Amino acid sequence: MKKPVIFLSLLASLIASQSCTNLEEQVLDESFSPSISYADIANGTLAPVYALLPSVFLHTNYFAIQEISTDEAILPYRGGTDWGDNGIYLALHQHTQTSTDPNLKNTWNFILQGISRSVSAINEFQGKTDATSQLYLAESRGMRAYYSMLTLDLFGVVFVKNSVGETSKVIRGAEAVEYIKSELLAVEPNLSTTxxxxxxxxxxxxxxxxxxxxxxxxxxxxxxxxxxxxxxxxxxxxxxxxxxxxxxxxxxxxxxxxxxxxxxxxxxxxxxxxxxxxxxxxxxxxAYFSLSGDQFPLPAFPAANGTDGPAITSDFYRTWVNAYGSQDPSVDPRFYKQNLSIYSNPADSCVTAESFNINRGILRGQQYGLIRKNGVFLKCPDGKMKVGKLYNDTRNRPTTPVIFTEKVDFTVAGSDYSTGYRVEKxxxxxxxxxxxxxxxxxxxxxxxxxxxxxxxxxxxxxxxxxxxxxxxxxxxxxSRKAATPPPxxxxxxxxxxxxxxxxxxxxxxxxxxxxxxxxxxEDTWTEKTNTDRNKRIFPIPQTAIDGASNLPGYLVQNPSY
The missing domain is CATH 1.25.40.10 (Tetratricopeptide repeat domain)
Structure with missing residues (x-):
């Protein structure tokens, strides 16, 4: 009889070849040698449970899924050459994504590997009565519940797995809600407050x-x-x-x-x-995902520029405008924070490297910043960094200023490098x-x-x-008292x-x-008219469906995909 595939373990083994991110983790020796204490081993067991979170939250993973699929963010095919990626960001925004989307696959893989690591840690700490093990058991089990919340929210499924050697049970809907709830309630008394x-x-x-x-x-x-x-x-x-x-x-x-x-x-x-x-x-x-390719926020790094990635849609920007009427939305300190005084004092175009900070929030209109020519930043005669109007030098358009416009869409004109107001949060x-x-x-x-x-x-x-x-x-x-708070x-x-x-x-x-x-x-917004309620959750990646194909009926694709 053919041995069933252990689903989460299979997905974990696929990560290295399917991800665009290399994970470099310290492998701890788990033997009780004189030089390694139990605390070291316990920490080495718990740390991997959290270690996947930075990869889950990578700009092209969870961020893209949660933002570019909405009325808040849009990522066009910039200049007809950048961020094309076989149309995956256009499809994500228009709710026409497919089960072969690589960002959905990567996010799924990282989350499920997080669940797998949580289960391994649970198995290690279970049965131990010392305070450290009890605390780490609660954290591991709670993190399994958190990762499960992500799979439920994104893909409509949860995997119940209590030991490394068992096949996960797939649950959905009310059963999944009750499972996550019971797990969080079970661990809450043993979690730390510090x-x-x-x-x-x-x-x-x-x-x-x-x-x-x-x-x-x-x-x-x-x-x-x-x-x-x-x-x-x-x-x-x-x-x-x-x-x-x-x-x-x-x-x-x-x-x-x-x-x-x-x-x-x-x-x-x-x-x-x-x-x-x-x-x-x-x-x-x-930090750099949304910025222009000619915005360089760090004087020490003349190669660290923005990507001309996602912008906010006009629809979202208009919610601010409509809320504040005759006042500019910047009266709300959450909308914008000015750090470059050149806006209010054009003569102030020389700043020390230590005091240079890019503006924050929603960036509109002509952009100012460090000026780079031939790979180096220009300096003032006194050695300070020169700050001035930015042009699209990196795009070989040295006479075209970096002026962020409200208009951004999937047309040729709406997909240029400077279209759309950008976010530097x-x-x-x-x-x-x-x-x-x-x-x-x-x-x-x-x-x-x-x-x-x-x-x-x-x-x-x-x-x-x-x-x-x-x-x-x-x-x-x-509460936002550092500036004038919104009314x-x-x-x-x-x-x-x-x-x-x-x-x-x-x-x-x-x-x-x-x-x-x-x-x-299901509303309509810039470049999106799809009203299919099935698109509220994403397709289970085809690689996952294929990986479980020897277990008929085990993993069923979501409707409409």
Missing amino acids: VGPGRLNKAAAWGLLARLYLNAAVYRNVTAQTVTFSNDDLDKVIEYTDKIINSNQYQLSPDYFSIFNSDNHSNKEIVFAVDQRAELNGHNRL YEFSKKSSSGRNLGDADIVILRLADVYLMRAEAKLRKSNDAASALADVNTVRA ALTSISLDLLYRERGFEFYWEMLRRTDMIRFGKY
């Missing part, structure tokens, strides 16, 4: 439970025409968000963009994040050894503002408690709350999930 944000702690488990309960109605019937929210679920959202807020462990950041600075590991707003500190070999590329790391890789800004998974806005949404959906919901929203808005809202509704989540969390990989929950994912 680790984090790069490790799963008690508050992170509460936040994930709140997020699960808030989306549970969608997950139970992902293609339903109307999502029916349960009051019991919404009560749980309120319960777990209350726990985080009342713990007083976390604080809303007065400086909005400091949440995304390269030193954000200690930012008190972040509850759970992908640990990207340079000493841990972070791989955060979100995460800060470039000045500790980087290459300018692009090894960035040390943690990637936010959950932060306190989301906790407040989840609670506001639950209150609105459950009992239309607009007063309490409005208070939560305005608490977040008023308080005078009323709240689900549509206004949806808009507010867009303002607060743009480019943070929440948009697709939010759009589905608010009933917006």
Whole structure:
């Protein structure tokens, strides 16, 4: 009799050949030699559970899936030569993706390898009674639940696997929701309150439970025409968000963009994040993905430029314009932060390398920055860095200025290198050894503002408690005191709350999930008219279907793919 394929193990073995990212991990000697303590071995067992998160959150993986599939981001075929990639980004935005999309495959593989590593760690720590093993068991099991939340949200499936030697059970819908819920509830009492944000702690488990309960109605019937929210679920959202807020462990950041600075590991707003500190070999590329090929944020790296990647759509930009009417959206400190004084003082065109910082937020119009000619940055007579208008030198268009326009689409004119307003939310790391890789800004998974806005949404959906919901929203808005905070809202509704989540969390990989929950994912926006509800989840990669082909009926492709 032919031995069945162990599915998760098979996928893990495929990673090396299928991924565009090389993973270099330290292999620890697990023998109890005099030079290696049990603590070393325990740490070496737990670390791989988290080690896949930077690859999951790579700009072309989870970010692309959660953002480019929405009205918030668009990635055209730039100049007819860049980001073509066989049309995968066009298809993702238009909801015509297929099961052979390499970014979907890579994301799936990394998540499932994370589950496999979690199971290995669970098996190692199970049965041990010391405090370290109990804590690490809880973290490993909680991370398996988190990875399972990702597969449920993205692909509509969850794999239940309790030991390395068994074949996973595939579950969907309500059964998958109950499984993830039970796992998080089981580990929560044993999680620490002091680790984090790069490790799963008690508050992170509460936040994930709140997020699960808030989306549970969608997950139970992902293609339903109307999502029916349960009051019991919404009560749980309120319960777990209350726990985080009342713990007083976390604080809303007065400086909005400091949440995304390269030193954000200690930012008190972040509850759970992908640990990207340079000493841990972070791989955060979100900082340069959207910028022009002629924007160079680091004076030390004349080869570290943007990619002319995704821009925000005009549709999303217009939500800001409509909200602020006669005022420019930049009155909201979440929209834009000016760091280059050349905008207000054209004569100030020489800055020290140490003080040069690129502007942050949503970038529009003529761009200014370091000027590179023949591979080197120009300097002023006093040795400072010369800052001025940018031109498309890297595109061999030295007389064409880098002027970001609102218009961006899939036409020839709308796909040029400077079309679309760009986003610079995460800060470039000045500790980087290459300018692009090894960035040390943690990637936010959950932060306190989301906790407040989840609670506001639950209150609105459950009992239309607009007063309490409005208070939560305005608490977040008023907290941004490093600049003039956005004015308080005078009323709240689900549509206004949806808009507010867009303002607060743009480019943070929440948009697709939010759009589905608010009933917006089948809407029409720039270059997207598909209304098929089946597209709320993505196709299971064909390589996964093929890998399980010797187990008939084991892994069924999602409808419409």
